[in-house]
Amino acid sequence: MTVTANGVQGMALPSEPDVTPAVLIERARAMAPALVARQRETEERTYYAEDTHLAFRDAGFYRITVPKRYGGYEFGFDTFLQIVMTLTRACPSTGWMYCLGAAHSLFAGSMFGEKAQAELFSGGDFIAPLVNAPHGTARRAADGGWILNGVWKYCSGAPYATHLIGNTMIVEDDGKPARPLLFIAPRDQWEMLDDWGWQLGLKGSGSHSIRISDGHIPSHFGLEVNFEEISVTGGTPGRDLHEHPQYGGAPASSMALEGAHIAVGMCQGALDAYTELMFSRTTILPPFPPRAEDPDFQLWYGQASSMIDAAETLVLATARRWHELSEQPIGAFTAEEDLRIALTCREATSLAWRAVDEIIQPTAGSTAVREGERLERVWRDLSTGRTHVSSAVLLTTVANRGYAQLRLQSERR
Template identity: 85%
Template sequence: MTTVDNAVRGAATPSEPEVTPAVLIERARAMVPALVARQHETEQRSYYAEDTHQAFRDAGFYRVTVPKRYGGYEFGFDTFLQIVMTLTRACASTGWMYCLGAAHSLFVGSMFGEKAQAEVFSAGDFIAPLVNAPHGTARRAEDGGWILDGVWRYCSGAPYATHLIGNTVIVDEDGEAGGEDGEDGEQVGPPRQLLFIAPRDQWEMLDDWGGQLGLKGSGSHSIRITGGRIPEHFGIEVNFEEISVTEGTPGRDLHEHPQYGGAPASSMALEGGHIAVGMCQGALDAYTELMFTRTTILPPFGPRAEDPDFLLWYGKASGMIDAAETLVLAASRRWQELAAQPVGAFTAEEDLRIAIAVREAADLAWRAVDEILQPTAGSPSVREGTRLERVWRDLSTGRTHVSSAVLLTTLANRVYAQLRLMRVRP
């Protein structure tokens, strides 16, 4: 166990009764200068500092979408995403780690039952990486609960996490995995999976993050569970990709805010889209400084801010990033609107439609950095340790995430096309 593993998490405190979403977003903006200044040390540590974590706690950032009944703010998911984009603009590693640790109070508040929610949200603040690919195994305990074993990788947010949300394969006493029972009693189909929540005292964080190209400070450490025990109500027997909200969710019945009935696939795409746009805004901030501090390479060697070519490049890149921001904000509003409609409105087609739109926004913002800002900044401006170099590394690494690089570019397109054509078929 690390020092962070043994840190005192603190007791639950009531949410500030008078606070508003605008106040929380302004608190995030006030932290930007310090986060920009501490990017190098964040990378060296592999996660953001204890005092930054405490500042986030004091600001209420870990309970933005925690339901009110458990001491949270129950603000809209769009408020959370704007905080994410602000923090990521300052420090990509910090924003990534915060987002992928704190976002999943929305998921738990939607998908798990009342008994599980009351227990996992008991401390008020909630931080839980979510690994949707199945790893390890789960077998039934004598008391009806579950025994977990395995290693879950890329657990962004692990250093200060209160829980882990993971997926695993269900096995029998002999360690054999099987699917559903067929007519002849034989097991058919893919192995059954368990979506689970494991409290901090049931796992350990491994010291295996920081050697990647980028996002070195994102706290995306692996988590190991050895004989971990969770109660039955901390597990749901479901394959993650088959989760649907068209028939309602436990959270939709439990909580006042309709967002706890929203679809999870598009909500996770929105997280990635806001992170990507925030990163690119940070790159533009760095490029803006260069417009005033660097000169052209040809006479009369004036500032770039007065050069026609640099003005053209700057305007083009700014427009692309602004367009991407407009798109992700609109997609976020669409997600909220669909969640607020009667149960059944948030179909699989609508879920994928939002996810694909967000993917296009992230791609547009990336091209502004990769094709315009980074090449024209000049070699001295992208040397190791400069802000623009770091953002480019972080963006490049972020784009290797399996959801962005594979699922949203292949499976999502095919399934969305099938669903849409099925609906409009003459």
């Protein structure tokens, strides 16, 4: 049992109670140069180094959206996302791994009940990959909990994770149809497989598979719900438990925001590499001035940088919209608003990607994309990130149709 400053039992004092979001963002900026310099070793290891992990821990990065009552900062999700964008700009693999591991304290603090949260956040820091696709099976244990078996792929953040958030199917011996289970499994119930690093890009993102063999979790660590059908219009456990209204926000759009901030951060890193080339490389025609003095390169640079700036402006505004909806009375964050935010994130991502795909990469020159060059690495990481099923498939098909249907229904009224 812990005691707060006002003497109330059962609630933990937040670490560094006087720290501000601006301080955490500045800490991330200060770390960026070292992350740029260590990109190669991060890829070779397949995840960021332990001393980087410890630096993130000491900086408080794993407690940004952990609720205050459990020792977290309970800062806005937008603060977390700005730190993600900063880290990803420096090293896409590091930013991806950090984001998709640390982001989900928001989800756990929103969707699970008080008993579960008290146990899940007992360690203070919370790192949990979240795998939407259902894998494996769950069966009822004799004590009413769940027995889990299976392998969950693409668990970004697994190397330093405290938990896994996964989806599976409940199977029973009575012949009833299988039904979904969303669960959280602590680290001692699973093992990480050594199966990451052979992809084109994001080689250092720690996106290993996780295997659970007869893992046991208590019943309150499982929710019998399909992730894609989660609705917050009736409220959430977290909205009732915590002061910050963000624990009543919609999870699907929050995860789209994660992906958009990662993508924009990657493209900012590509622009950083392109900027260096503007001063270090010359044109191919006499009198061979630096690219920064050439009208054509100035044109390309201006167009690419403005597109990436516009994408950043869009994702920051969309994050504010997510917070505004969360602050409104329960019921305001509808499925239509959820999809609207997710699709806006897709457009921001597309805009930033076009700047790299259509301008930066073609005009940088072949020497800039030799193995080991920063732009080459960012290009590979962006290309791999674009294959993520959420952005490549769901946000271009199912989400479009669903949003159109909901919006047309509202227009008909």
